[in-house]
Amino acid sequence: MLRAFPSLIIAAIALPGILLHSALAEAADPLPRHLHETGLFADAGTTIDARNLPFAPQYPLWSDGARKRRWIHLPPGSAIDASRPDAWEFPVGTRLWKEFSLGRPIETRFIERLADGTWRFAAYVWNEAGTEATLAPREGMSLSVPMAPQGRYSIPASDDCRACHEGAAVPVLGFSALQLSSDRDPLAPHTEAHTGISVADFVRRGLIRNAPAALIDDPPRIAATSPVERAALGYLHGNCAHCHNDSGAPAPVDLVLAQSAGDPASTQRVLHSMIGGAVRFRGHGLGNDATLIAVGNPQSSVLIARMRSRNPNTQMPPIGTQAADIEALALIERWIAEKSLSTPSPSQETKP
């Protein structure tokens, strides 16, 4: 008793300090300096360790034309819990990598789930010979890369990794039921030739558990009214939904661009928020009356204006790209132009 009392007080005083410390865990256990130390490679060369499995989302992120390869590593004996179709739970120790190339590998991004359940983010910059990649500073950096827009390539700051990855319900954005569905969208822009390992394969290997049977038997696909609409909505999901959703920590505007694998009605919610949705921020090159999507008229649609712009105050997405995605713009403009002809707008559909 004599001793218990003071130590109780100490515990009470120290508690906030302990919480603070777990937030600083990253500082205590620093990120590896070199990509080789993250476990991506099997040897001192650049052969990928066979335990790191390749995957390829069907609606990839536009990164100014960079080519990408991605891998996932799950600690032995662990598995992804897929009971929530749109928020898979990744085990502690999960590691994911994404390599960006423009003629040669430029950077490899790395995400890891730590023991306390939080995630850490890092980028490794390749030397020109392609033999070693070194940890980039937290603030990011700008590189001279001839094939990049204006010859400059920028590595995002770790705050910027979080701006995209921590806006969604789960910070893993490309490894999900919809993104890895075997019912792949043939019109999706910029898909890689390889499809990596399928969800069914992961389930068979016991690496994905508790997936609702319906999701495996009937792989998810966006409930669109035409192939063009399907691809347009898929693109917006892959490129915008991490900040424009209704399930994570989105930007506080009404726009919702996230599709749900478990709930086909999500497509209607997305269409509602886009068509006839109120515009929060005016004056990005269009008048005060402009709408997010002007059905039949892409040139008057705020969404298109913000996607086409690369003025840093206007562009969407606001981070991670310096050149507009011409192919995607053509797809979405075509969808908006055809929309009025093919289907009534959802606001008309819902009239009782």
Next chain:
Amino acid sequence: MNRSRSITLIVLAIAASASDTASAEEKAADTLARGKYLVTVAGCNDCHTPWKVGPAGPEPDMSRMLSGHPESIAISAPATAVGQWIAAANTTNTAHSGPWGVSFTANLTPDAETGLGKWTQSTFTQTIRTGRHMGRGRKILPPMPIPMYRNFTDEDLAAMFTYLQSIPAIKNRVPEPLSPAVASAAATSE
């Protein structure tokens, strides 16, 4: 000896838990007061409350407290910087012109459509910490003192946000910034 110590301990524990429950309301009031104090002394009103000219000269118009640049004051071109001067403010001190173009101070009242009404605590904390619009968007422009304010503790930011959500909502749609390119085009076309 031992016994009397443990009695003291029990008494202390009861006192502590009683003060715990009694203080829930007090704590909320403290947070609000702390938030008000921080917002006041950190000078948020200097830029986010439009100025008027009072008997003693320019002063913040507290009837429009923290509602940002008034949408009725349209500004389409930057100030012309002369000599050593780099930046200029308009009469309400809510529009600032400089190498970044023209920025307009945000509406910090809880109005849902034009202020922080749809923000969460984490939107606010991330905005101040990362210096990005709404925590995830474009870079926030000067003269918003992000490099200094990012040093507020989580607790301070929580208190400030709690206070900001409690003040009267004012509907005022602040214009979007003019970027340097737009600003200089407007200036030369004049």
